[in-house]
Amino acid sequence: MTRLMTNLYDSSKCTACRGCFTACKDSNQLPAVFDKSYFGGPGNGTYDSKDGDTDANTYMMIRFNETEDPVDGVRWNFLKWQCMHCMEPACLAVCPKSAYTKLDWGATFHDEDKCIGCQYCTYACPFGIPKYRKHTDTVTKCTLCYERVAEGLTPACARSCAPGAVKFGYRDELLEEARIRVKFLRANGFPRATIYGETELGAGTNKLYILTDTPDKFGLPVNPQVEGNTVFWQDWVQPYAGWLIPLALGGSAVSFVTSRVVANKNEEHGKGGHA
Amino acid sequence: MQWIPEYREDVPRVERFNSLARFTHWTHTVTFLLCLFTGLALFLDGVDWLAAIFGGYRGAGLVHRIAAVILTVSILTAMAVGFKGVIAWIKDLLRFGKNDIGFLMVFPLEFLGFKVKIPPQTRFNGGEKMNSVVTPTMVFLLMISGWIIWWPSIWWPGLVRFSYWVHDLAMIFGTLMVCMHGYLGSFHPGSGESFWGMWKGTVREDWAKHHHAIWYEETYGDKAKTEEE
Numbered sequence: 154m155t156r157l158m159t160n161l162y163d164s165s166k167c168t169a170c171r172g173c174f175t176a177c178k179d180s181n182q183l184p185a186v187f188d189k190s191y192f193g194g195p196g197n198g199t200y201d202s203k204d205g206d207t208d209a210n211t212y213m214m215i216r217f218n219e220t221e222d223p224v225d226g227v228r229w230n231f232l233k234w235q236c237m238h239c240m241e242p243a244c245l246a247v248c249p250k251s252a253y254t255k256l257d258w259g260a261t262f263h264d265e266d267k268c269i270g271c272q273y274c275t276y277a278c279p280f281g282i283p284k285y286r287k288h289t290d291t292v293t294k295c296t297l298c299y300e301r302v303a304e305g306l307t308p309a310c311a312r313s314c315a316p317g318a319v320k321f322g323y324r325d326e327l328l329e330e331a332r333i334r335v336k337f338l339r340a341n342g343f344p345r346a347t348i349y350g351e352t353e354l355g356a357g358t359n360k361l362y363i364l365t366d367t368p369d370k371f372g373l374p375v376n377p378q379v380e381g382n383t384v385f386w387q388d389w390v391q392p393y394a395g396w397l398i399p400l401a402l403g404g405s406a407v408s409f410v411t412s413r414v415v416a417n418k419n420e421e422h423g424k425g426g427h428a
Numbered sequence: 429m430q431w432i433p434e435y436r437e438d439v440p441r442v443e444r445f446n447s448l449a450r451f452t453h454w455t456h457t458v459t460f461l462l463c464l465f466t467g468l469a470l471f472l473d474g475v476d477w478l479a480a481i482f483g484g485y486r487g488a489g490l491v492h493r494i495a496a497v498i499l500t501v502s503i504l505t506a507m508a509v510g511f512k513g514v515i516a517w518i519k520d521l522l523r524f525g526k527n528d529i530g531f532l533m534v535f536p537l538e539f540l541g542f543k544v545k546i547p548p549q550t551r552f553n554g555g556e557k558m559n560s561v562v563t564p565t566m567v568f569l570l571m572i573s574g575w576i577i578w579w580p581s582i583w584w585p586g587l588v589r590f591s592y593w594v595h596d597l598a599m600i601f602g603t604l605m606v607c608m609h610g611y612l613g614s615f616h617p618g619s620g621e622s623f624w625g626m627w628k629g630t631v632r633e634d635w636a637k638h639h640h641a642i643w644y645e646e647t648y649g650d651k652a653k654t655e656e657e
């Protein structure tokens with residue numbers, strides 16, 4: 154297996170300049186979306202975009218999470234929010250068109266040409282990331298700039314980040330770096346600093362985070378999970394229940410033959426009457 | 429070899445289904461099967477040749493939706509227009525009793541073609557009563573869950589995820605019933621005559637007497653005749 158390559162986002166270094174967000178739009182040629190609350194939204198009057206979310210033309214955004222704490226006071230926790238490129242992606246499992254593949258270096262790749270816009274993936278994703286685009290009747294999401302990576306470049310977000318909060322490299326090396334950084338942060342005023350993405354969802358995600366506080370303070374699920382309804386659908390209904398149909402067809406076929414063999418002895422039934 | 433019993437005009441026949449019932453039945457048969465095959469292309473995780481019949485996956489999705497609209501509209505309209513008939517149907521289902529249990533006990537043998545003694549039946553026999561409950565229930569579940577997954581964004585996300593497997597399971601149980609039902613209502617030598625009841629509206633009088641003795645007696649028997657006069 155090729156060595157995994159990933160992004161590491163360090164929330165302690167991010168200044169929320171949104172350079173990555175602009176670079177992402179630029180690189181993927183996505184239009185601005187004015188009705189969305191990048192800045193809290195029109196009429197909202199705050200910069201707190203913690204309820205902001207990805208949409209079909211916004212693969213990635215910086216979320217502002219305002220937290221209040223009796224000890225630390227008010228804090229703004231910035232979070233880079235996009236597809237997490239899970240190691241075992243639920244979107245890939247549910248997609249009836251096999252539009253998703255896991256690239257050998259770690260990206261979860263979505264092929265828009267195969268997609269039919271059913272949105273099963275949107276509802277399977279523990280982060281609700283893939284979003285539906287009406288005019289193409291497909292969903293879209295972060296590509297981890299796989300074309301750029303194939304050319305030996307880094308993803309647009311990592312390329313653009315001035316303070317070095319977004320990095321791209323080998324996953325094992327970045328994890329090592331993250332451990333050292335978290336240790337440092339814990340000793341320097343962020344006792345709850347933590348790594349996110351290493352073991353989340355069992356196998357981890359192929360986007361790594363250094364958080365200065367617990368995940369919930371960043372609007373991230375502390376224990377992300379694929380919903381029970383999705384698991385039941387994919388692991389029980391789809392693989393096993395369908396066999397009942399060939400069984401019923403087979404039963405009818407057996408009856409078709411046996412009843413004709415046996416019914417030859419009581420002809421009048423075959424004629425439909427009971428004279 | 430004979431596929432279905434011959435339609436005999438030279439023997440006395442009695443009416444079994446009126447035109448509204450027949451029209452609705454065949455409308456939902458066609459639309460159900462269209463939904464089924466277009467849906468299976470996805471359920472089986474991308475069957476390209478099946479989707480190709482409908483002009484690819486987008487075509488299949490469109491056919492699924494058009495058929496779904498016709499299915500929903502035709503059933504709801506028929507239930508409103510033929511409300512009396514629906515009530516009569518339900519009343520017959522509520523007459524489920526010993527004779528129906530007797531039917532269900534010997535039915536497996538009859539299914540395989542053996543001659544068995546079946547207690548007299550009302551308008552719908554024990555098996556048809558089961559079919560009348562299970563299949564329409566599955567169709568209703570398919571309709572409700574189908575409309576939810578068609579427009580997922582207006583619902584609570586948990587309901588959408590729930591609807592996915594409800595849609596699949598209802599499809600499976602509905603199709604299981606329809607496989608048996610479609611066979612019994614056509615190629616099965618024992619009950620094949622009922623096909624003409626659904627196709628032309630009438631069945632042979634001797635067949636009706638034999639298969640639905642109680643119904644025949646109450647509708648066309650001597651007692652019913654004297655009451656009419």
Ligand code: HEM
Pocket residue numbers: 249270271459460463464466467468470471472488489492496497499500570571572573574575577578579595596599602603
């Ligand atoms: C009556 C109203 C119905 C509606 C509104 C409806 C709607 C839908 C929708 C929106 C989908 C998602 C796939 C896509 O985007 O094309 C779907 C999938 C499906 N439908 Fe329906 N449907 C209906 C009835 C039926 C019936 C009668 C059957 C079968 C007997 C059926 C079987 C399926 C199957 C097997 C799938 C694929 C599920 C999967 O991928 O596992 N549907 N339906």
Ligand code: HEM
Pocket residue numbers: 444453456457458460461551552555556557559560563564567606609610611613614622623624625626
């Ligand atoms: C595949 C081809 C089909 C054939 C040949 C067929 C045939 C018939 C016949 C002959 C009857 C009248 C039975 C009687 O005399 O009481 C009937 C009744 C009925 N059919 Fe179908 N049918 C088919 C498909 C379907 C489908 C797809 C559905 C629903 C999804 C359906 C639902 C019903 C119901 C609810 C009844 C009334 C209850 C009963 O008699 O079992 N049928 N059908």
Ligand code: SF4
Pocket residue numbers: 244247248249250251252253263267268269270271272273274275283291292
């Ligand atoms: S919306 Fe597209 S990518 Fe998502 S599950 Fe459906 S076909 Fe697959």
